[in-house]
Amino acid sequence: MLAFERELIPPTLHVNRPNDHIRFEESPFFVADQVVAWPRVAGSPRRGAVSAFGMGGVNAHVILEEPPVAAPRQPVPPRSHLVRVSAASEEAVRRLAAAYAEVFAASDDDRRTADLCHTANVGRSPLGYQSAVTGPTGPALAEQLRAVADGHLPVARVDAALAAAAPPATPDGPPDVWHEALADLARRGHPGIDWAALSAPGSRIVALPTYPFARGHYWHTRSAPATVATTTAAAPSSTAPQPAASASTGAPAATAPEALCTRWRATEPRTGGSAYGVTVRVVAADRATEGVVSAALSAQGADIAAPGAPARALVVVAAAAAPTDAEPDLSGFWEQLREVTATLPAQARVVWVEHRSAPVDKADRALLDPAAAARAFTVRAAAAEHRFAVAALDLDAGDPAETRARQIAAEFAALRPGVNTAVAYRRGIRYAPEQVPARPGPATPLDGDGYHLVTGGLGAIGRRLVAHLVHGGARRVGIVGRSPVDPGAEAFLAQLRPHAEVDYLRCDVADAAALADAAASFGSRWGRLLGVVHCSGGVNPFGSLRRRPWSEAARVAAPKVAGSRNVTRLARAQGAGYVALVSSIAGALPYAGRGLVDYALANAYQLALAEAAGDDDTTVTAHAWPNWVGIGMEADESVAAGHSITLDQALTGFTAHLRTGGGVVFPGAAAPDSAPPTAPPTASAQPAPTAPAMAAPAPTAPAPTAPAPTAPGPAAPRPASAARPAAEPAPATAAAPGPTYTLVRDAFVDVLGEDPGDCPLPDLGLDSLVIVDLTNAIERLGGITVDPSLVMRARTMADLAARLPGAAGAQPAAPQEAAGFGTPTPDADGPAPAPAPDLGALLRPLLVHGQQQGH
Incomplete structure (x- = not known):
């Protein structure tokens, strides 16, 4: 364009002589090694080709033509x-x-x-x-x-x-x-x-200063991913079987993605730090433990809260349970965790103590309690969702009570805002987890006599893995799931049957007897069970832990907790060579479980179950997958943006680590901009429907960014102001800012770091995680219950304030009344906090294993 304007062709940089292999003298082209005049020629506009050649093979070409010569214009007479x-x-x-x-x-x-x-x-x-x-x-x-x-x-x-x-x-x-x-x-x-x-006749667009964009920083920061994979590949859009490189899982068809496993390393013990002035509530399974832990915390300067008094921090010490093979009951833990998150104030400190929850060494693996490990991780996911500082401790039950109390107090004193960590102590030595490269497992031929069992094999992820097994050499594949076979599933099975014997039976994997019957049916035709790929699972809509009762969370937990235990027992009983549990990074990275804490619980149990597996002939591996690009359940964009993997990468990683054993984490990399984000995969029997777009949310959906479970559940409770039919509240700009508006503004400042004023909320680019944060902040600061869809539908902060319960003039409940224990604001001039229920009385039955029934 400058050449058009100046009528000159500039010389090409860094050219001393033309390429000898190009016969320029036999063509109309030449290399401009000096300034060349480029005058206009009457009747023939000048044109130029701009070409760009990318390192990856992309060639782009643009043809430009000079504009026509502007016609002369008459002068404009003097005018206003x-x-x-x-x-x-x-x-x-x-x-x-x-x-x-x-x-x-x-x-x-x-x-x-x-x-x-x-x-x-x-x-x-x-x-x-x-x-x-x-x-x-x-x-x-x-x-x-x-x-x-x-x-x-x-x-x-x-x-x-x-x-x-x-x-x-x-x-x-x-x-x-x-x-x-x-x-x-x-x-x-x-x-x-x-x-x-x-405009005056003949006016033209000319140069004028462009828009003065505001200079501000609007990064919504997240914890940095542990690692980033470097390989990329395009994911095919078809669900038809894709070819594999070989009939053995020991020969991947492409470079395997980065895979990590957790190892515990000795670290320096905690020294220094202080708990001075922090009021902490101590809850333990017995009064003696509470006393010794309280004394150790007092020595660090903490103030121990009396029963019913407010507190700004919490230390929970669970009882050490004897090894058992009984079915875990997580319902009591879940409901009491909801109580804890609802009552703790903002920026609270939490130390949660378990036993047998961390496989520090080989001896620990034999005693590992997957339920305890799942509880410890779920507390960390809940803390990430509610912005608590947390340390999940695993202590050696063989150490004296005073030693463990000192360890708890040291970790509490060292806890700082934003910290979300796990720590273990063994024989007085402090250990911390670190992720190290996972070595691929031994090669596993798939073409042996017998059959492979795939649970949830008609879901989005399950279909890819079934096809991968078939094209890897598997001759017989039995598929189970809860859903009936629809025409799409029939077409998928028909595509596979020319290559292998494939059959489908309806079965709920959480029902051990039903699973055994299905396996017996397959075994009567095909012989022994070679291995199990466990894909069954589901996810609830994205939302806060505090609004999700166990009746909803249980639908997510059942296929991954009871289902994983059932398939593992079946595989061991029948001498299968492997069990592959399709899990998610939501069970390995606490911030990936925000808004999906029940999903984090279920996947953390799977990873711990694989770590607890013995050294028998059945290798149990849990694969913690990131977002599969374009496949599976829809995920929150902020997590999928940093943790994504293509289909080719996923299948290669699955092959390489089919028999690695233990938990294997695939961190993934940044998602391609062209692909829609999807959730860390757990395929249900039917491909999940897409959630409503943020710009036009369904009015009754509680902050939907993930599909509803297979079994529909009751909608989240809605405040009266949100339940009114078509009547829209009056624009809040017409009313003077009141206490409700101040509450909303404080919540936005707490989450976003600044006051957006009357800026339209859709222009802020709020993702689902931020909406959950805002909802939690409003509830925490105002002591009210808020439907997340109110935040999604509101036009401005003032409009949101007008929609909240009590906006007509009633004051929101005092924070200390809603908080139960702990006051969310340290204002010494405010009213005295109201008496709170005794959290110790609520939690103590939970901490004694075997007494959770009935909660």
């Missing part, structure tokens, strides 16, 4: 000019007016001034705030524009209600009179002015 300045905020209007003033001040030609006015009035997008000035010359307009910039002339917010009062297209009187009238209308927010009609 009118200039509009429009921007998204009052501050931006004033900054833009100052920039315009510099250009108009240099314009002493009426034609140029008319072009500048035309450009400002019709060549810039109309935005939410505006002002206007009028004058006979460029310098006169510049003086008025400086008055706008300095605040001497008003800037108005555009009011659509004034559109009906638009002035006539051809006002009466001389232009200098009605131009001033139009400028006054614009400065009062009138949107109905026909700015194009004000």
Whole structure:
């Protein structure tokens, strides 16, 4: 374009001589090694080709043609000019007016001034705030524009209600009179002015300062991923079987993605730190343990809360349970965790102590309690969701009580805001987990006599893995799931049957007897069980832990807790060579479980179950997958953006680590921009439906970013203000800010770091995690229950305040009344906190294993 304008072709950089292999002299082309004149030729416009050649093989070409020669224009007679300045905020209007003033001040030609006015009035997008000035010359307009910039002339917010009062297209009187009238209308927010009609005949768009964008930082930070994979590949869109490289899982068809496993390393013991001035509640399975832990915390400077008194921190010590093979009952733990998160104040410290929850060494693996490990991780996921600082401790039950108490107190004193960690102590030595590369397991031929069992094999992920087994050499595959076979599933099975014997039986894997019957049916036809791929699972809609009762969480937990135990027992009983548990990074990375804490619980149990597996002939491996690009359940964008994997990578990783043993974490990498994010996979029997878009959420859906479970459950409780039918609340801008608006503003400042004012909420780009954070903050600060869909539907902060319960004038419940224990604000001048229920009495039965029934 500069060559067009200057009529010169610039020389090519760094060229000393042309390429000898190109016969330029036999073509019309040559390399410009010096400036070449490029004059216009009458009747033939100049054209140029711009080519770009990428390292990856992408070639892009653009053909440009010079614009036609502009026709001569008549001079503009002296006249009054009118200039509009429009921007998204009052501050931006004033900054833009100052920039315009510099250009108009240099314009002493009426034609140029008319072009500048035309450009400002019709060549810039109309935005939410505006002002206007009028004058006979460029310098006169510049003086008025400086008055706008300095605040001497008003800037108005555009009011659509004034559109009906638009002035006539051809006002009466001389232009200098009605131009001033139009400028006054614009400065009062009138949107109905026909700015194009004000341009002088023959006006053109010319250079004028562009929009003065605000200089602010709007990164919503997350914890940094542990690792980033470097390989990428395109995922096929078809669910048809994809070819594999070999019939043995020991020969991957492509570079395997990064895979990690957790190992515990000795670290320096905690020293220093102080709990001075922190009021902490201690809850243990027995009074003796509470006493010794309280004494150790007091020695660190902590204040021990009396029963029923408020506290800003919590230490929970679970009893050490004897090894058992009984079915875990997590219902009591879940309900009491909901109670804890509802009562703890903002920025609380939590130390949660378990026993037999961390496989520090081989001896620990034999005693590992998957339920204890799942509880410890779930507390960390809940803390990530509610912004608590947390340390999940695993202590050696053989150490004296005083030793364990000192370890607890040291970790509590060292706990700082934002910390979310796991620690284990063995024989006085402190251990911390670290992720190290996982070595691929031994090669596993798939073509042996017998059959492979795939649970949930008709789901989105299950179909890919079934096809992968078949094309890897498996001759017989039995599939089980809860859903009936639909036409799509029939077509999928029909595609596989020319390559292998494949059959489907309806079965709930959480029912051990039903699973055994299905296996017996397959075994009677095909012989012994070779291995199990456990894909069954589901996920609830994205939402806060505090609003999800166990009746809903149990639907997510059942296929992964009871189901995983059942398939593992079946495989061992029948001498199968492997069990592959399809799990998720939501059970390995606490922040990946925010908004899906029940899903985090279920997947953490799977990973711990694989770690607890013995050294018999059945290798149990749990694969903690990230988002599979374009496949499976829809996930939150902020997690999928940093943890994604392509189908080719996933299948290669599955093959390489089919018999690695223990938990294997695939961290993934940043998701490709072109692919929609999907959740860390756990395939249910039917592919999950897509959730409503953020721009138009279903009015009854509680912050949906994940599909509903196979079995529909009751909707989340809705406050009365949200349950009213079509009546929309009056725009809150019409009312003076009250206590409810202040509550909403404080919640936004707490989560976003700044006050968005009256900025439209859809313009803030709130993702589902931020909506959960905002909902939690409003509930925590206001002591009220909030439906997340209110945040999604609100137009502004004031509109959200008008929708909240009690917005008509009733004060929100005092924070200490809703908090149960712990006051969310440290205001010493505020009212005395109300008496709270004894959290110790609520939690103590939970901490004694075997007494959770009935909660």
